[in-house]
Amino acid sequence: MPYTPSEIEARWQAAWQESEVFKAARSADKPKYYVLEMFPYPSGRIHMGHVRNYTMGDVIARYKLATGHNVLHPMGFDAFGMPAENAAMASGGHPKDWTYANIDEMVAQMKPLGLSLDWSRMFATCDEEYYGQQQALFLDMLEAGFVDRKEATVNWDPVDMTVLANEQVIDGKGWRSGAEVERKSLTQWFFKISDMADELLRALDGLDDWPAKVRLMQENWIGRSRGLNVPFERTDGGTIDCYTTRPDTMRGASFIAIAPDHPISKGLEAERPDLAAFIAECRKMDTTEAAMEKAEKKGVDTGLTVKHPVTPGATLPVWIGNFVLMDYGTGAVFGCPAHDQRDLDFARKYGLPVQNAFYMPGDQTEVGDEALVPAKTETVHYIDHFAGVGEATSQEGIDATIDWFEAQGKGKGEVKFRLRDWGLSRQRYWGCPIPVVHCPTCGVVPEKKENLPVTLPYDEDGTPIDFSVPGNPLDRHPSWRDCTCPKCGGAAQRETDTMDTFVDSSWYFARFTAPHADTPTDRAEADYWMNVDQYIGGIEHAILHLLYSRFFARAMVATGHLPESASEPFDALFTQGMVTHAIYKSIETVGDNDPNPALRPGAKYTKYRYPEEVEHRDGKAFLKSDGREVEIVPSAKMSKSKNNVVDPLNIIRDYGADTARWFVLSDSPPERDVEWTASGAEAAYKHLSRVWNICDRIGAMDPEAPGTGDDDLLRAMHACIDDVTKGVESFGFNAAIAKLYAFTATLQKSKASHKAQREAIMTLAQLMAPMTPHLAEDIWAHQGGAGLVVNAPWPVADEAMLVSDTVTLPIQVNGKRRGELTVPADMEKAEVEAAALASGPVQRALEGGQPKKIIVVPGRIVNVVV
RNA sequence: GCGGGCGUGAUGGAAUGGUAGACAUAUCGGACUUAAAAUCCGAAGGGGGUGACCCCGUGUGGGUUCGAGUCCCACCGCCCGUACCA
Numbered sequence: 001m002p003y004t005p006s007e008i009e010a011r012w013q014a015a016w017q018e019s020e021v022f023k024a025a026r027s028a029d030k031p032k033y034y035v036l037e038m039f040p041y042p043s044g045r046i047h048m049g050h051v052r053n054y055t056m057g058d059v060i061a062r063y064k065l066a067t068g069h070n071v072l073h074p075m076g077f078d079a080f081g082m083p084a085e086n087a088a089m090a091s092g093g094h095p096k097d098w099t100y101a102n103i104d105e106m107v108a109q110m111k112p113l114g115l116s117l118d119w120s121r122m123f124a125t126c127d128e129e130y131y132g133q134q135q136a137l138f139l140d141m142l143e144a145g146f147v148d149r150k151e152a153t154v155n156w157d158p159v160d161m162t163v164l165a166n167e168q169v170i171d172g173k174g175w176r177s178g179a180e181v182e183r184k185s186l187t188q189w190f191f192k193i194s195d196m197a198d199e200l201l202r203a204l205d206g207l208d209d210w211p212a213k214v215r216l217m218q219e220n221w222i223g224r225s226r227g228l229n230v231p232f233e234r235t236d237g238g239t240i241d242c243y244t245t246r247p248d249t250m251r252g253a254s255f256i257a258i259a260p261d262h263p264i265s266k267g268l269e270a271e272r273p274d275l276a277a278f279i280a281e282c283r284k285m286d287t288t289e290a291a292m293e294k295a296e297k298k299g300v301d302t303g304l305t306v307k308h309p310v311t312p313g314a315t316l317p318v319w320i321g322n323f324v325l326m327d328y329g330t331g332a333v334f335g336c337p338a339h340d341q342r343d344l345d346f347a348r349k350y351g352l353p354v355q356n357a358f359y360m361p362g363d364q365t366e367v368g369d370e371a372l373v374p375a376k377t378e379t380v381h382y383i384d385h386f387a388g389v390g391e392a393t394s395q396e397g398i399d400a401t402i403d404w405f406e407a408q409g410k411g412k413g414e415v416k417f418r419l420r421d422w423g424l425s426r427q428r429y430w431g432c433p434i435p436v437v438h439c440p441t442c443g444v445v446p447e448k449k450e451n452l453p454v455t456l457p458y459d460e461d462g463t464p465i466d467f468s469v470p471g472n473p474l475d476r477h478p479s480w481r482d483c484t485c486p487k488c489g490g491a492a493q494r495e496t497d498t499m500d501t502f503v504d505s506s507w508y509f510a511r512f513t514a515p516h517a518d519t520p521t522d523r524a525e526a527d528y529w530m531n532v533d534q535y536i537g538g539i540e541h542a543i544l545h546l547l548y549s550r551f552f553a554r555a556m557v558a559t560g561h562l563p564e565s566a567s568e569p570f571d572a573l574f575t576q577g578m579v580t581h582a583i584y585k586s587i588e589t590v591g592d593n594d595p596n597p598a599l600r601p602g603a604k605y606t607k608y609r610y611p612e613e614v615e616h617r618d619g620k621a622f623l624k625s626d627g628r629e630v631e632i633v634p635s636a637k638m639s640k641s642k643n644n645v646v647d648p649l650n651i652i653r654d655y656g657a658d659t660a661r662w663f664v665l666s667d668s669p670p671e672r673d674v675e676w677t678a679s680g681a682e683a684a685y686k687h688l689s690r691v692w693n694i695c696d697r698i699g700a701m702d703p704e705a706p707g708t709g710d711d712d713l714l715r716a717m718h719a720c721i722d723d724v725t726k727g728v729e730s731f732g733f734n735a736a737i738a739k740l741y742a743f744t745a746t747l748q749k750s751k752a753s754h755k756a757q758r759e760a761i762m763t764l765a766q767l768m769a770p771m772t773p774h775l776a777e778d779i780w781a782h783q784g785g786a787g788l789v790v791n792a793p794w795p796v797a798d799e800a801m802l803v804s805d806t807v808t809l810p811i812q813v814n815g816k817r818r819g820e821l822t823v824p825a826d827m828e829k830a831e832v833e834a835a836a837l838a839s840g841p842v843q844r845a846l847e848g849g850q851p852k853k854i855i856v857v858p859g860r861i862v863n864v865v866v
Numbered sequence: 867g868c869g870g871g872c873g874u875g876a877u878g879g880a881a882u883g884g885u886a887g888a889c890a891u892a893u894c895g896g897a898c899u900u901a902a903a904a905u906c907c908g909a910a911g912g913g914g915g916u917g918a919c920c921c922c923g924u925g926u927g928g929g930u931u932c933g934a935g936u937c938c939c940a941c942c943g944c945c946c947g948u949a950c951c952a
Contacts, residue, residue: 041952081952154950165950213870217947220869289948293867342867419949426950501952539946542870577945667878667890671871673945679891680878686904687890693905735880738889748906810885815933817885844919855932861884865932 003692005656009774013114021065021790022116024072026528033069034529035061036509038537038545042077042124044102046109049538051648052664053576054115055771056733057536059665061116062770063728066794072529074512075110075117077103079124080131080431081501082165088467095430095465096458099126109649113657114773116790121515125504130511131432132453133520134503139435139446140520140559141191148190149444152423153261155287156184160470163427166288183283188425189434189497193551197222197417200550209572211671214542221543223418228402229330230411232256232306235315240264240306243329243416247401249336250310252357254347257299257321259331265320268302275300275320282322297346298322309410321346327420337371344371422548424500429456429465429473431498439485439492448486454494472496505545506552509535509569510562521561530566539575539671546573574731577673655685658772662688665733665771687741688775691764694748695779698757707753716746717760718801724767725797733771740768758783763795811836812863813845821862829856836862 016022026032037057040050054075061073084095103124110117123130141147155164159177163186168175193200201222204215228247231239240256258264260282269276278300285295299319308314316334323342324333337347337354344367347354354367405411425434433454435447447454457480459465465473474480474496485492507520513529514522537545553569556562562569651660663684720743727736747760762783769776769789780789804825809832811819818841823832833854836842842851842864853865 038952043952078952082950083952163950167951217870221948223869287950290867293948295867423950428950500950502950505952539871540952541947543947544949545952669879672879673872677878677891683890690905734878734889738880741889808885812884812933815884815931820885853932855884857884861933863884863932 001696003689003775005658005688005774006653008778009112009114009657012774012777013111015777015788016114016116016790019788021788022071022073022118023120024070024074024118024529026525027070030068030070032072032529033061033064033534034072034513034532035064035534036074036512036532036536038535038541039076039078039505039508040106041081041083042079042099042102042106043083044105046106046648048648048664050110051113051660052670053536053538054110054113055661055664056574056576056670056731057534058113058115058661058773059728059733059770060534060536062773062790063794065116065790066766066769066792068793071116072512073115073117074121074515075115075119076122076508076512076515077106077124077126078501078505078508079103079126080498080504082428082430084430085428085467088465094458096126096456099124099430112652113648113661116773121512123511123515125432125501125508126430128453128455129516130508131504132455133511133517134432134499134507135435135447135452135454136449137507137520137556137559137561138499138503139449139452140561141555142436142446144555144559146192146555146558148192148421149187150190150421151185152188152190152425153183153185153287154188154427156182157470158182162470162472166286169286172284172286180284181286183285183287186425186427188423191422191424191551191555193422193548194417194419196551196554197419198224198415199554200419200547201417203550203568207568207570207573210570211573211575214539214546214573214575217542218547221419221547224415225418226399226402226413226415228405228411229414230309230334230405232309232316232334234318235305235307240318240332241330242332242334243414244334245398246336246339247405247411248398249339249357250334250401252336252338252355253308253316253334254337254343254353254355255316255335256306256318257324257333257335257346258302258318259324259326260320260322261326262320262324262331264302264304264318272302275302278320278322282320285322292323292325295322297342297349299346299350301350309405317352319350328418329416338367339372341371344369422500422502422551424503425497426500427472427475427496428498429467431501432504433474434495434497434499436495437483437485437492438495439488439490441490442485442487442492445485445487445492451486474498502544502548503552506548507556509549510553510556510566519561521556523561523563526561526566527563530562530569532570534572534574535570536574536576539577542575546570574670576670577668651681655681656688656774658688658775659685662737662772666737667734669734670731687744688772690748691744691768692775692779694744695761695765695782698754698761699782701754701757703754705754707751707756709750710752710756713746713750713752713756713760715801716743717763718797719743720767721763721795722797722802725794728770737771740764765789766792766795807859809836809860809862811839811841812861813841814865815863818842818845825859829858832856832858832862836864 035057037053040046057073061071065071079099084099087093087098088095107122125131125134138147155166155169156162157164157174157177157179159179160174163184164174164181169181172181173179174181201219201224204218207215225245227243227245229241229243230247230250231241233239240258242256244250260279265275265279269279278298285292299321302318302320304318305315306318308316321333323346324331335343335346335352336357337344337352338356344354346352348369356367356372399413402411402413406413433456435452435454437445437447439445457463457465457474457477463477463479466476467473469476474494481494481496483492483494484490509532510521510526510530514525517525549569553562554567557564557567648660659681663681666684667680720739723739724736727733727739743764747757747764750757750760752760761779762785765776765779765783765785766789773790776789780792785792806822807825808820808822810817811821819839821832821835821839823835827835833856836854836856837846837851845864845866849866851864851866855861855863855865
């Protein structure tokens with residue numbers, strides 16, 4: 001019988017569904033295990049990245065099920081956000097209809113993968129049931145003091161009269177209008193995450209099962225620093241506060257730079273047209289950090305001066321700098337060109353003095369085009385004029401300098417964090433409405449909980465949700481916007497800002513424990529299921545999503561929605577790589593009758609070709625249509641515009657879900673990118689067919705058939721159990737699969753008895769079950785296994801079968817391999833040494849002399865130094 | 867710019883500081899076949915040598931070590947994030 005995945009897979013998916021084996025319920029007699037993959041945005045199509053992500057989670061979930069755990073493995077959709085509004089703008093329709101249609105489609109695409117999901121817990125964040133509870137949570141957080149309202153700058157499109165997301169600003173212009181984008185200040189809602197900075201930083205230490213790189217990125221993002229706040233005295237009265245983490249360079253200060261939004265800058269705007277023009281120019285700058293940092297550093301002199309705090313009689317000019325951010329520190333910095341590259345570039349450009357602050361005579365003291373930064377110069381000596389002599393800048397030295405300034409009454413030590421408060425306001429329709437009202441009498445008033453959910457208007461009363469007009473439709477919807485004040489009962493207006501979609505994804509993991517509870521969580525369920533034991537997702541979420549979720553978990557503990565133990569909601573985290581695919585590029589020539597008048601006949605352009613359009617020969621790719629060679633760009637991120645997206649549905653149709661699952665696990669370590677190749681998918685399919693054929697062959701054997709090599713086969717089997725178990729537990733799926741390939745080859749060639757071969761194929765099926773569950777069930781059933789393999793306990797390796805009597809040691813001479821030695825496994829070190837010395841390669845190398853040293857690492861290696 | 871990561875045969879990759887290239891793809895050879903496909907068996911980092919063997923080799927340049935793909939320093943290239951993409 002041939003291997004027919006389409007038939008096999010449908011059959012076993014039905015069997016799992018019937019037995020409700022993946023439905024999670026609390027249980028007293030099993031340890032719980034909560035495995036979660038980051039839920040998808042409902043774009044409409046699942047892609048290979050999803051398949052890879054969910055397959056990894058599924059391997060863990062099925063393995064934990066087999067090792068006796070009570071597993072929770074849910075799935076949902078992160079369903080609010082801009083793409084739904086963009087779709088509505090592009091082709092009409094309503095974001096809600098578009099989103100739910102996409103969800104239906106994606107669920108239909110995910111089900112054939114045979115994932116061990118509890119679909120009964122599924123929800124979308126745009127469900128009224130979900131976002132209503134999110135509003136309740138928001139009100140609790142507001143009451144508990146986690147929420148704030150303050151001014152913040154946004155990208156403003158002056159033509160469309162709308163706020164733009166960073167990705168909607170292209171080269172400083174609005175993506176639709178093409179108008180020059182401006183910064184605008186709006187009063188917005190914030191979560192006070194910066195109040196929790198220290199706690200979020202400290203708790204990173206306890207996250208032992210998180211990747212070190214993610215902890216490090218979060219640490220740097222939170223960015224704790226202890227520095228000095230110095231009030232520089234203005235010569236015309238008043239002070240300008242500057243914050244610095246390098247107070248030791250104070251003697252080298254040559255100017256003060258303040259932010260364009262600084263109150264002093266704004267105060268000067270009216271009387272100084274030159275400053276006003278510069279500030280206006282700064283307001284056109286991109287608000288992203290990357291753009292700000294990369295932009296050319298520019299400034300203008302305000303004409304104001306301040307007294308130098310430590311050099312008597314000296315004064316410093318005050319400049320406005322485009323590189324100073326009002327959001328950081330005090331919105332003002334002092335510049336020390338000698339010891340900071342950015343300040344040096346600025347000083348050279350504007351002819352400001354460069355004063356060496358602390359190097360000793362004889363050190364490199366000339367400042368050229370490169371600032372003298374301790375790590376970058378050969379200078380050994382370094383005088384800290386305030387705290388003594390040291391060798392390099394250290395936190396101790398800086399702390400001593402801060403002490404000196406404090407003792408002099410010239411400044412104050414302060415701990416600051418880079419982390420800023422989380423602005424959650426979005427001026428958009430398709431998001432969770434912020435449940436507050438603005439009352440002319442009472443001001444900002446929280447909505448009453450019994451009035452929740454504050455639902456998004458659809459078009460119930462004839463006010464259509466129209467995206468052809470720019471701006472937020474909620475602003476133009478009087479019947480929704482007008483309401484009564486919950487406090488005084490007078491006429492009031494709803495808040496029209498909706499919440500950042502990161503809010504939706506910051507607590508969904510808690511909601512999965514009781515997705516239909518009439519409070520944000522059900523404490524009995526949350527107490528039982530939390531924490532997430534294993535969280536799996538992309539590295540692109542290493543900072544924002546994970547940090548926001550950590551903040552939310554703490555806020556939910558404080559408001560009684562989660563147990564104290566859930567302050568850190570994710571016990572273990574794994575970040576997986578992307579699925580990539582080669583891009584095929586052909587060079588085309590514009591024809592005479594090209595309909596696009598902008599394209600001149602004869603001009604060349606690049607066309608991205610679909611994988612189906614090309615064929616491979618000798619490592620090159622050629623167009624099937626006319627045989628022209630096309631350029632191959634390997635390992636590019638799958639992207640619609642590059643025509644290199646492989647649709648999982650096609651793979652499932654051609655080869656089955658097990659093949660797709662096996663392939664995405666097999667070729668690359670999970671944390672790295674994997675390149676999808678047609679040959680790889682083909683190979684996966686061939687292997688699964690091979691396993692199926694072996695099962696068929698063993699099934700046809702005489703049950704009493706004797707054979708030879710039973711012991712060898714069973715030893716290989718136990719070694720495989722051991723390797724696969726370790727591989728699955730450590731996310732070494734690709735290595736585990738390599739071992740399964742090897743064991744399959746052993747079994748294929750085996751001449752062992754039917755009894756041994758049957759044991760081997762059934763164990764192989766169990767070991768493959770987390771990866772290729774349908775095939776495993778089929779083999780299990782064919783061999784007469786009891787029940788479903790999904791319910792069978794995980795095989796345990798017999799330790800006695802793993803040890804060998806002898807061991808082969810490589811022999812090195814001066815660290816280079818020169819031979820090997822097979823000795824009894826328990827041989828004494830001295831005997832191994834003697835045997836190594838007596839071996840041919842060592843004798844040749846010694847040429848009759850004596851070795852300088854012999855290193856014997858038992859069971860591993862012998863190295864002779866001559 | 868800043869923070870984090872990655873870089874190994876023709877290709878994807880394997881390798882607790884201990885035999886570099888497991889396993890797989892592509893390639894080549896063989897078996898089976900009228901033939902092809904499928905399947906099965908085998909070869910294979912580069913160079914030299916009749917051979918025993920020898921030299922070179924994990925992005926580049928240094929360093930630590932008996933021993934470095936792995937640890938340290940500098941550089942190059944690519945990827946992720948950079949707070950309103952999700």
